[in-house]
Amino acid sequence: MQYKNLGRSGLKVSQLSFGAWVSFGNQLDVKEAKSLLQCCRDHGVNFFDNAEVYANGRAEEIMGQAIRELGWKRSDIVVSTKIFWGGSGPNDKGLSRKHIVEGTKASLKRLDMDYVDVIYCHRPDTFTPVEETVRAMNHVIDKGWAFYWGTSEWSAQQITEAWGIAERLDLVGPIVEQPEYNLLSRHKVESEYLPLYTNYGLGLTTWSPLASGVLTGKYNKGGVPPDSRFALENYKNLASRSLVDDVLKKVNGLKPIADELGVPLSQLAIAWCAANPNVSSVITGATKESQIM
Structure with missing residues (x-):
């Protein structure tokens, strides 16, 4: 495994990383999560990604419990999560100082x-001043709850404004x-x-x-394999948008x-993303050890 600096920071992340989206809580529980995470570690992966919204918080619980039961040293791994959708109440979502602090905790x-x-801002929040979000993220860092902060699916203009x-x-x-890339x-x-x-x-x-x-x-090959994510009820919409002739x-x-x-198409696609010099880590998902291998 190769390790790259996360942007201009001193933090080193594995070029390939593992994310809990879709799989943890929707398809897998702690037992399966442990075997997947250990397989990742055995091959040098040190970066694991999550979010408060994944399986309504269950993905974080599964990852946390799996890591605890595996007995890993915390300083050996890099863990990230994302804040934006934390619940159904009016202050349970977005990037207000209130939700950033409460959501992080x-x-x-x-x-x-x-x-x-x-810790990432999972989407831009057009209803909260960017200054409020920047100050709140710095508060989270000052408290030691996170070491670095970032964005997800923000526009270049929004990132420039934050900077x-x-x-x-x-x-x-x-x-x-x-x-997405x-x-x-x-x-x-x-x-x-x-x-x-x-x-x-x-x-x-x-x-x-x-x-x-x-x-x-x-x-x-035609059709949707029964064990694939497009077979899941809440991903049928994504399937109809993705599986078009073009x-x-x-x-x-x-x-x-x-x-x-002489490689599988999946390896070609992942390697192509990793070859971009601006990509610090390519987040992958898996439900089976064979996919990680």
């Missing part, structure tokens, strides 16, 4: 950890963005964010390198390239 309780290494405020107030700006979704990472890499040393932890499994080619045609076009290299 609730996440740490579920993870059973004193701190996370990285402008941080610099004006002599505060810490967002060091990392977590966008794969062979079918490239604009943000390759065009929109370009100035941010040099201006602010922004790092990326990208998600969905396989476009929710589409880039494995498993959906090109997309499947592109996937078919990539197959000969993978064959020529």
Whole structure:
């Protein structure tokens, strides 16, 4: 495994990382999570990603319990979570100071950890002043509940605004963005964010390198495999948007390239994301050890 600095920070993250989205709580419980996490560690993965909204908090509980039962040394791993959707109450979502502070404390309780290494604003909040969010994230860092903060699915303009405020107030700006990035979704990472890499040393932890499994080619055979995420009730909408002729045609076009290299299409797709010098870590998901291998 290779390790890269998270943006311009001193934090080292494995080039491939593991995320709990979809799988933990929806498909897997603690026992299966332990075997997957240990398989990741055995192959050098040190970075594990989560969010308060994943399985309504259950994903954090599962990851926390699995790590505790595995007996890992906390300083050996990098754990991140994301704050935005914390519940149904009017103050349980968004990036107000109230929700950032309360949401972070609730996440740490579920993870059973004193701190996370990285905390993300899971989406931009157009109803909260960016200055309030920047100050709240710095409060979280000052309290030692997180070491670094970042954004997920923010626009270049929003990240630039956050950095402008941080610099004006002599505060810490967002060091990392977590966008979707794969062979079918490239604009943000390759065009929109370009100035941010040099201006602010922004790092990326990208998600969905396989476009929710589409880039494995498993959906090109027709039909949806019963053990795939597109077979899950709450992901049927995603399936109908992703499994269209135009997309499947592109996937078919990539197959000969993978064959020529002698690798599975999934490996080609993940390696392609990791080869981008601005990507610090590619977040992957898995429900079986064989997929991690």
